Amino acid sequence: MNDTPRQYGPETQGATYLRGLGGAVPEVPTNFLTLEAKAKEKMSPEAWAYTAGGAGLESAMDANRAAFQRTQIIPRMLKGAAQRNLTTEMFGIKAAGPIMTCPIGVLEMMHPEADLAVARATAALNVPMIISSQASFSMEEIAKAHGDAPRFFQLYWGKSDAIAESFVKRAEAIGCKAIFITLDTVILGWRPRDLNIGYSPFLRGQGIAQYTSDPAFRALLPQTPEENPQAAAFQFTQTFGDAGLDWARIAKIRSWTKLPVVLKGIMRADDAAKTVSEGYDGILVSNHGGRQVDGGIGTFDALPGVVAAAKGKIPVMIDSGIRCGADIFKALALGATAVGIGRPYVYGLAIAGQAGAQAVLEYLLAELDVTMALNGCASPQEIGPELLALGKS
Ligand SMILES: Cc1cc2nc3c(=O)[nH]c(=O)nc-3n(C[C@H](O)[C@H](O)[C@H](O)COP(=O)(O)O)c2cc1C
Numbered sequence: 001m002n003d004t005p006r007q008y009g010p011e012t013q014g015a016t017y018l019r020g021l022g023g024a025v026p027e028v029p030t031n032f033l034t035l036e037a038k039a040k041e042k043m044s045p046e047a048w049a050y051t052a053g054g055a056g057l058e059s060a061m062d063a064n065r066a067a068f069q070r071t072q073i074i075p076r077m078l079k080g081a082a083q084r085n086l087t088t089e090m091f092g093i094k095a096a097g098p099i100m101t102c103p104i105g106v107l108e109m110m111h112p113e114a115d116l117a118v119a120r121a122t123a124a125l126n127v128p129m130i131i132s133s134q135a136s137f138s139m140e141e142i143a144k145a146h147g148d149a150p151r152f153f154q155l156y157w158g159k160s161d162a163i164a165e166s167f168v169k170r171a172e173a174i175g176c177k178a179i180f181i182t183l184d185t186v187i188l189g190w191r192p193r194d195l196n197i198g199y200s201p202f203l204r205g206q207g208i209a210q211y212t213s214d215p216a217f218r219a220l221l222p223q224t225p226e227e228n229p230q231a232a233a234f235q236f237t238q239t240f241g242d243a244g245l246d247w248a249r250i251a252k253i254r255s256w257t258k259l260p261v262v263l264k265g266i267m268r269a270d271d272a273a274k275t276v277s278e279g280y281d282g283i284l285v286s287n288h289g290g291r292q293v294d295g296g297i298g299t300f301d302a303l304p305g306v307v308a309a310a311k312g313k314i315p316v317m318i319d320s321g322i323r324c325g326a327d328i329f330k331a332l333a334l335g336a337t338a339v340g341i342g343r344p345y346v347y348g349l350a351i352a353g354q355a356g357a358q359a360v361l362e363y364l365l366a367e368l369d370v371t372m373a374l375n376g377c378a379s380p381q382e383i384g385p386e387l388l389a390l391g392k393s
């Protein structure tokens, strides 16, 4: 590895302005709202509803943004941070910066190369990728496209422990460095945008590649998924989710793997304390991008309580509503060790495949680097709460 860290901010800005001298403007917009609007034009109505939508009145989605907007940065002068180093360690790997891609299901709706394009984009930047249980390609195919870049696996724990165990063992075999168990989707949230067009990708056999490639899932089928895809899709609907999932059941994962296990979807201090006392290795504060509990609190508002309850014993990460470098900066200032990027990279993917997802991730690193330079922070560790004016709810 090159010892001089890449200065994403000035390098990315400089290259963009230079291309502009030659008359070229970026295909992928550099700010979220323009990016989202362009992606909407490219996406089918079904893909747009599924990606952009949230639960119910979408108030948890709004709360995610409001929480970040309410808290402001108080810029610090003359501290001096000529060289910034964004490198961040997570579960034994060294990432380009304190970001990772969130697991997003059914990416084939946004682009035919789906997870493979995201694998190539994240590998090119050395940004960790969390592979989804609802991916459009099997984890083995995704790993092939990803090479030896850092990756994690997101587990949906449904009715069958045998399938969960098989997913975990496959994830370990393909070199995932941690397992993220998603807890907030034991059943699907109430999603009016999808309901109003009667569209579920899963019923149509999309986003179930981890299952159709899995021996424990295939053993439940009367015919192979290749012979009878509809039976496989139906079986998935019978297998997915279990509203009875509890602490005792997920503890079984320890007998299946030695990998670090992170709980995704922890929002409360008491659940965070339990995560620590049960011996888990990390917390991802998440409300699933506001897609599950309508009326729920924004993740950035939930973060301080979770950080306090974790008492520095395990890393706390956050996703949901992160749209720019300043949001990442604010999350780190309140004690997050890294943040998950969700819809923004999906919109990049919809616009320009691998290059689009990669551009969005690079912009976020660049904007974080610029924000750090403008506040005298040479590394993520130097971003502290003294740089924030905490908003009142
Ligand atoms: C279209 C879509 C599909 C998603 N699929 C999954 C998934 O398969 N597994 C999972 O744990 N989370 C899934 N999520 C939630 C994300 O991992 C993440 O928590 C969320 O997108 C963060 O919010 P943001 O998109 O507002 O940044 C999905 C989110 C979206 C928008």
Ligand SMILES: CCCCC(=O)C(=O)O
Binding pocket: 105, 134, 185, 188, 202, 240, 288, 291
């Ligand atoms: C049935 C799995 C749902 C995938 C997911 O996590 C989402 O759409 O938010």
